[in-house]
Amino acid sequence: MVKPSHTKEEIFAILSAIADPEIPVVSIYEMGMLRDVTFSDKGYEVIITPTYSGCPAMGIIEQDIKMMLDKNGVTPATVKLVYDPAWTTDWMSDVAKEKLKKYGIAPPLHSSCTQDVFAHNIIECPHCHSGDTVMISRFGSTACKSLYQCNDCKEPFEYFKCH
Amino acid sequence: MGDDALIQSYRLSEWCSNAPILEEDLALTNFALDMTGRAQAMLSYAGQVEGKGRTDDDLAYKRKERDFYNHLIMELPNGDFAYTIARLFFTSTFEFFFFNQLQNSADTTLAAIAAKTIKEVRYHNAHAIDWVLRLGDGTEESHNKIQKAVNELWMFTGELFETEEVDALLRDQNIAVDMPVIADKWKEHVAQVLSEATLTIPESGYMQSGSNKGIHTEHLGHILTEMQYLQRAYPEATW
Structure with missing residues (x-):
């Protein structure tokens, strides 16, 4: 060999x-x-x-x-x-999550998707770190992101959905 | 399963630039993208199992109408927004319970695709339910439109749970899912959401059938005419 x-x-x-x-x-x-x-x-x-x-x-x-x-x-x-095992946002490293945040995308909160995915969670604004944010659309520019807006700094931002 | 994903994706794609609001445009086409991915995975695997060297593209672009096995509900024209939402609600609820069980299939490829799909379907279903509630419990006009859509689509829902002899064989080997269980869960969930949306659940009546024998409505042929045009006009053309 x-x-x-x-x-x-x-x-x-x-x-x-x-x-x-x-x-x-x-x-x-x-x-x-x-x-x-x-x-x-x-x-x-x-x-x-x-x-x-x-x-x-x-x-x-x-x-x-x-x-x-x-x-x-x-x-x-x-x-x-390969599809098995199915990718999950759990596999995203902490370094990656931090980079996403700096890039202006709120990193996924949850680990793998369970039913509580749709519970009303606080998504922190990646710009001013305020917790007072609102979901504008569950679907964004790519399949993996949702659209949010911060009520404090008024900036719109994307949230990487848990998956 | 591959054909269901492919044809449903085609219909949802038709909403691109036509949805009532931009966010909805994004949502529906996002779903279509998930479904195209699922169709690729399923059709590739079907080609592999068949063993004649056919690819996912061969199966999508070179089969005739009678060789497609998608459920009739998937190919029906989009109608108005309420109609599309009612269909998405029925199909995504079905897919939710279906793929949830298929994750445990003895066939590891199907189980893996199902595990991937269930995460996506959960979003599709949540979105459809949001709208069913909003339209049903909204204005008189929105209520009437979604009720009409529910009534018109109802006769296409029975087919989702039909099984053939081959399904029973696959079920015995723990490859396929247990349809009667899924049918019960679907009915229960649909009834719950419709009543919360102040909508009336249609009475069980005549149910349309035919897709598991490749017999379709006139609409599938029109879809294929457009979808397969390029491969028919320019065989083997690639990007």
């Missing part, structure tokens, strides 16, 4: 440079989309999972991964999309 020239950790480190196409301040690694790397006679296989089933960014992410690995000599490599 051929020996892999790169370890899983090294590959993850390389792929950490890839930003989420829709939220460029966080990487696909921080979002929890990178699940695993396997090695066989056919080469490397990177396992990724979609955040939302219809996420249009998945195609771009797949291409980005292939290009990045190619550039770093990790070849041949393929990308495999």
Whole structure:
């Protein structure tokens, strides 16, 4: 059997440079989309999972991964999309959540979706940190976000829904 | 399941730029996107199980009307906003209970897609319920419109719970869900929301049927004419 020239950790480190196409301040690694790397006679296989089933960014992410690995000599490599286990906002790292906040997106409050998702929670304004905010629309510019407005600083902002 | 997602997605996409308010436009097209993703996952898997090398795109764009198995309710034209909301309420409630059970399927791929889908359907259903309550318990006009939609769609709801012999076989292997259980939960939940919305639950009467034999309303053909146009006119065209 051929020996892999790169370890899983090294590959993850390389792929950490890839930003989420829709939220460029966080990487696909921080979002929890990178699940695993396997090695066989056919080469490397990177396992990724979609955040939302219809996420249009998945195609771009797949291409980005292939290009990045190619550039770093990790070849041949393929990308495999898996649904199991289903992605959850739990996998988003604390660093990612902090970055989202700085970017103006309120990070997901809850862990995995349970019934209390729809309870009236206090979503903190990422701009002035006020808790006095109101939901304008449960659906926003991308499938993963809702629209909110802060009653104190009056700024509108997006909230990354728990999933 | 793949066809249901595909056709429902198509109908919801038609609301793009036509919804009563911008937020609604976003919501309905967001749902359509979730459903397209689900259709991709389901149809890819169907092609894989079939083993003839057909892809999700092959199944979506190269099958004829009689080879589609989506429920009739999915293909009906959108009607007015109340009609679309009433349909979304019926279908998303069904999908909620359906995928909730399918998560435990012995087929791990179906279980994984279901686990993903249930998170999305929960949002679709919550949104539909919000509107059913608002329209039903709103003005006289909104009440009448949603009641009319509920009445007209009712005869298409029975089909959601129909099963065939093959379903029973799959059920025995713990792959498929237990339909009568889902039907009971659906009825109970629908009745509860409709009565809260001050709406009358239609009496059980004649129920439309046919989709599990590939027999459709005249509307599916029109959808496919538009959806499959490019592949028919320019076979194998890609982006």
